[in-house]
Amino acid sequence: MKNFSDLYLALDQTNKTNEKVEAIVKYFQTADAADAAWAIYFLSGRKPRQIIKTAKLREWAAEISEVPDWLFEVSYDAVGDLAETIALLLPDTNAEGSNLPLAFWVENRTMPLREMTEDDQREAVVQAWNELDANERFIWNKLVTGSFRVGVSQSLVVRALAQVSGIEKEIIAHRLMGTWSPNTDFYLNLLEASAEDADLSRPFPFHLAHQLDFPLEELGEISDWQAEWKWDGIRAQLIRRGGESFLWSRGEDLVSERFPEITEASFSLPDGTVLDGEILPWKDSKVLPFAQLQRRIGRKTIGKKLLEEVPVVLLCYDLLELGGEDFRQKELQIRRAELIKILEKLPGEAQKTLQFSPVVKAASWEELTKIRDESRSRKVEGFMLKRLASPFRVGRPRGDWWKWKIEPLTVDAVMIYARGTGKRASLYTDYTFAVWNNGELVPFAKAYSGLTDKEIRRVDRFVRDNTIETFGPVRSVKAKLVFELGFEGIQKSSRHKSGVAVRFPRILRWRDDKKIEDADTLDAIHRMLEAEN
Amino acid sequence: MRLIKPTERGLYVEPGDFYIDPWLPVERAVLTHAHADHTYRGSKNYLVSKEGERLFRTRLWNEGNIETASYGETKKLNGVKVSLHPAGHVLGSAQVRVEYKGEVWVASGDYKLTYDPTCAAFEPVKCHAFITEATFGLPIYRWTKPEILFEEVNEWWRGNVEKGKATVIFAYSLGKAQRIMKSVDASIGKIFTHGAVERLTRDYREMGVELPPTRYVGEVENRKDFAGSLIIAPPSAQDTPWTRRFGAHSTGFASGWMRIRGARRRRAVDRGIILSDHADWDELLTAINATEAEQIWVTHGSIETVVKYLKSIGKEARPLETKFVGDAPEAEISDEKEPDNHNLQ
Ligand SMILES: [Zn+2]
Numbered sequence: 001m002k003n004f005s006d007l008y009l010a011l012d013q014t015n016k017t018n019e020k021v022e023a024i025v026k027y028f029q030t031a032d033a034a035d036a037a038w039a040i041y042f043l044s045g046r047k048p049r050q051i052i053k054t055a056k057l058r059e060w061a062a063e064i065s066e067v068p069d070w071l072f073e074v075s076y077d078a079v080g081d082l083a084e085t086i087a088l089l090l091p092d093t094n095a096e097g098s099n100l101p102l103a104f105w106v107e108n109r110t111m112p113l114r115e116m117t118e119d120d121q122r123e124a125v126v127q128a129w130n131e132l133d134a135n136e137r138f139i140w141n142k143l144v145t146g147s148f149r150v151g152v153s154q155s156l157v158v159r160a161l162a163q164v165s166g167i168e169k170e171i172i173a174h175r176l177m178g179t180w181s182p183n184t185d186f187y188l189n190l191l192e193a194s195a196e197d198a199d200l201s202r203p204f205p206f207h208l209a210h211q212l213d214f215p216l217e218e219l220g221e222i223s224d225w226q227a228e229w230k231w232d233g234i235r236a237q238l239i240r241r242g243g244e245s246f247l248w249s250r251g252e253d254l255v256s257e258r259f260p261e262i263t264e265a266s267f268s269l270p271d272g273t274v275l276d277g278e279i280l281p282w283k284d285s286k287v288l289p290f291a292q293l294q295r296r297i298g299r300k301t302i303g304k305k306l307l308e309e310v311p312v313v314l315l316c317y318d319l320l321e322l323g324g325e326d327f328r329q330k331e332l333q334i335r336r337a338e339l340i341k342i343l344e345k346l347p348g349e350a351q352k353t354l355q356f357s358p359v360v361k362a363a364s365w366e367e368l369t370k371i372r373d374e375s376r377s378r379k380v381e382g383f384m385l386k387r388l389a390s391p392f393r394v395g396r397p398r399g400d401w402w403k404w405k406i407e408p409l410t411v412d413a414v415m416i417y418a419r420g421t422g423k424r425a426s427l428y429t430d431y432t433f434a435v436w437n438n439g440e441l442v443p444f445a446k447a448y449s450g451l452t453d454k455e456i457r458r459v460d461r462f463v464r465d466n467t468i469e470t471f472g473p474v475r476s477v478k479a480k481l482v483f484e485l486g487f488e489g490i491q492k493s494s495r496h497k498s499g500v501a502v503r504f505p506r507i508l509r510w511r512d513d514k515k516i517e518d519a520d521t522l523d524a525i526h527r528m529l530e531a532e533n
Numbered sequence: 534m535r536l537i538k539p540t541e542r543g544l545y546v547e548p549g550d551f552y553i554d555p556w557l558p559v560e561r562a563v564l565t566h567a568h569a570d571h572t573y574r575g576s577k578n579y580l581v582s583k584e585g586e587r588l589f590r591t592r593l594w595n596e597g598n599i600e601t602a603s604y605g606e607t608k609k610l611n612g613v614k615v616s617l618h619p620a621g622h623v624l625g626s627a628q629v630r631v632e633y634k635g636e637v638w639v640a641s642g643d644y645k646l647t648y649d650p651t652c653a654a655f656e657p658v659k660c661h662a663f664i665t666e667a668t669f670g671l672p673i674y675r676w677t678k679p680e681i682l683f684e685e686v687n688e689w690w691r692g693n694v695e696k697g698k699a700t701v702i703f704a705y706s707l708g709k710a711q712r713i714m715k716s717v718d719a720s721i722g723k724i725f726t727h728g729a730v731e732r733l734t735r736d737y738r739e740m741g742v743e744l745p746p747t748r749y750v751g752e753v754e755n756r757k758d759f760a761g762s763l764i765i766a767p768p769s770a771q772d773t774p775w776t777r778r779f780g781a782h783s784t785g786f787a788s789g790w791m792r793i794r795g796a797r798r799r800r801a802v803d804r805g806i807i808l809s810d811h812a813d814w815d816e817l818l819t820a821i822n823a824t825e826a827e828q829i830w831v832t833h834g835s836i837e838t839v840v841k842y843l844k845s846i847g848k849e850a851r852p853l854e855t856k857f858v859g860d861a862p863e864a865e866i867s868d869e870k871e872p873d874n875h876n877l878q
């Protein structure tokens with residue numbers, strides 16, 4: 001247990017990816033197979049369901065700590081986490097921590113609690129608390145209340161395991177898919193060197209593009225080029241080989257299980273096919289905002305309701321492998337023709353999920369420039385321009401493929417409110433922004449995404465240090481910080497004090513180089529509105 | 534009789550016509566310690582501890598008529614007996630004992646009972662009424678023994694030395710910074726200081742506190758010197774370009790608030806070092822009991838909770854609203870304004 005709690009602490013104490021991987025590697029280098037299996041189970045976000053009622057745990061902890069109920073309550077409120085509150089309140093024992101293995105703690109000291117009478121449970125819990133040090137207690141409390149979570153992504157775990165075993169990341173990721181039991185056999189198979197499964201799942205490197213940074217005309221004849229809308233989703237590769245399907249996101253995460261409708265549709269593809277495309281939230285023949293897709297990314301298991309609310313499609317760009325043959329060196333126009341053939345042969349349901357990304361026809365660059373103005377209303381980011389004769393390359397080479405993105409509408413605004421999620425220990429992450437109107441700051445948009453974690457923590461600290469008033473989870477703050485907000489559209493609105501409503505507002509940048517006097521005015525925004533419509 | 538009562542200028546002792554830690558200018562002030570939220574400039578006469586004189590003079594820009602009293606020495610102000618007693622908070626920190634017509638009141642200022650090699654240990658003073666701080670007045674706050682804590686800090690520092698990294702600890706420049714440099718194993722590497730820390734460290738040395746050698750960061754020309762060293766800086770330096778010069782480094786924040794995981798994560802440092810110059814829950818109760826006071830006045834922090842708890846164990850306790858912010862999370866940055874150099878040449 002000690003080693004696992006040290007690992008947890010190490011992961012919790014750093015926000016640097018390399019150090020996280022280092023800590024995981026260090027753990028697996030010495031861990032016994034049974035412990036390692038459980039560790040992977042927990043690190044990859046799996047957890048046993050609640051074993052002990054939180055109310056009971058709380059009652060017993062208060063009794064043992066000799067803390068009256070109301071004081072326990074106040075403490076809990078300050079900490080914001082029950083397992084931690086209990087760990088902090090319990091009297092210090094002389095425990096040096098437990099050297100018993102993690103697997104023993106899970107299988108012999110935790111799981112059996114489920115079958116016990118309440119009296120026996122209490123005795124077993126108190127006994128466990130006595131044997132564990134403060135950090136271990138925290139982790140164990142989380143385990144028994146079914147709320148254990150480690151803040152690492154699956155891809156970090158995969159990276160670390162690849163480093164420990166010398167086996168390729170893709171293979172590890174593949175072997176971690178699906179359902180498995182955390183036991184010695186599983187762990188030994190995971191690190192098994194034989195790699196028959198390797199080639200099947202392996203994706204090709206992605207071909208990426210730079211933003212066009214010179215006049216369009218320099219690309220030459222428009223007839224040599226193909227223009228497609230630039231979609232704002234998750235770039236992905238769908239692989240169908242050896243009777244199995246694999247969906248890889250560009251971050252090289254295996255995401256097959258997150259998007260079951262795409263996986264299912266892929267069953268109809270001929271064996272030895274690899275498609276390049278974009279995962280998009282798609283309903284009634286239209287793309288939904290990216291924020292909707294985020295609802296699906298954030299979850300391990302996708303409920304029925306979410307599947308109905310946010311269905312996805314793979315909008316296919318390219319064909320990389322056909323009949324097991326690597327197609328990447330063939331010309332784009334040939335790949336594209338074959339792609340369309342394959343997709344058209346799919347059964348109706350699969351065709352709805354695996355669509356091809358339409359090509360936009362224009363006779364001249366001027367005409368294409370005009371069509372590009374539709375981007376905002378089509379909820380796309382502009383165009384992708386690809387040379388018809390281009391192969392599918394590796395990395396981000398210049399020359400054949402270009403992004404030609406539209407500029408988002410931007411406004412410099414001042415933060416005036418911040419909202420947290422209630423408890424004192426949480427972060428302030430949602431902000432309300434204002435612009436000037438007759439020497440007064442009027443609220444005009446709310447935004448939450450767009451800052452780095454580090455920036456969020458800096459803003460959070462600012463909020464706490466500069467609070468004017470607190471209303472429940474909301475604080476009004478001194479007008480001091482300026483942010484550049486981007487949004488996709490702007491409309492008149494009588495319901496908003498500012499008279500305008502913006503679509504998809506997000507924070508583009510923290511303008512710590514600007515003073516609040518430099519923020520935009522409501523007039524400027526109204527002018528933007530007129531220009532838009 | 535309420536010998537000490539809150540007014541809009543600070544805690545006021547009416548028969549003696551003086552204030553304790555006033556935040557607005559007054560005729561006569563008695564100060565508990567030199568932290569910014571207790572030592573305000575602008576009053577005419579100050580009474581401060583001899584043991585902390587240098588620090589008070591720095592904070593007060595040496596302005597006003599500054600008189601000193603040694604711990605335990607009794608002064609008379611308009612017929613009221615006043616004496617200062619060690620509070621164990623920072624160098625020269627004092628509890629103020631006030632006696633008038635047989636009635637004894639003690640204002641604790643900030644205090645702790647945990648061992649601190651840079652200042653005199655807290656001394657319980659028997660009194661009728663005790664005004665206690667309650668910054669960490671919740672049972673979740675219990676400090677790790679300093680010897681264990683600093684062994685962990687040493688281990689972390691050594692680990693960073695091995696990786697060729699600098700170790701940067703953010704801590705209050707008055708008190709905690711010096712406590713850290715005195716408590717770590719200085720044989721591990723060199724110790725460097727931020728300007729704000731260096732100035733006060735100089736004051737500590739001048740007051741006779743022996744500290745390991747330190748160097749002001751600004752004097753260092755070769756940035757490679759920072760690899761493997763320990764750098765002590767005020768919290769306000771975190772996430773600023775100032776830290777870039779250290780190259781690869783690991784960061785820590787030293788504060789009692791680091792006991793809570795949420796606070797640690799919010800701070801976004803590599804290490805939360807649970808080190809406070811305030812009393813934890815157990816220390817608060819121990820100190821309060823040791824005074825044998827009939828009346829407890831609670832201020833500075835978890836006032837409501839401590840009052841309610843003291844009442845529940847049969848004590849006569851009441852809240853006392855003052856303006857001290859001290860070590861409260863909201864003041865983490867504001868408390869660390871650099872002391873100016875005025876009048877100190
Ligand atoms: Zn203080």
Ligand SMILES: [Zn+2]
Pocket residue numbers: 568570571643833857858859860
């Ligand atoms: Zn204070």
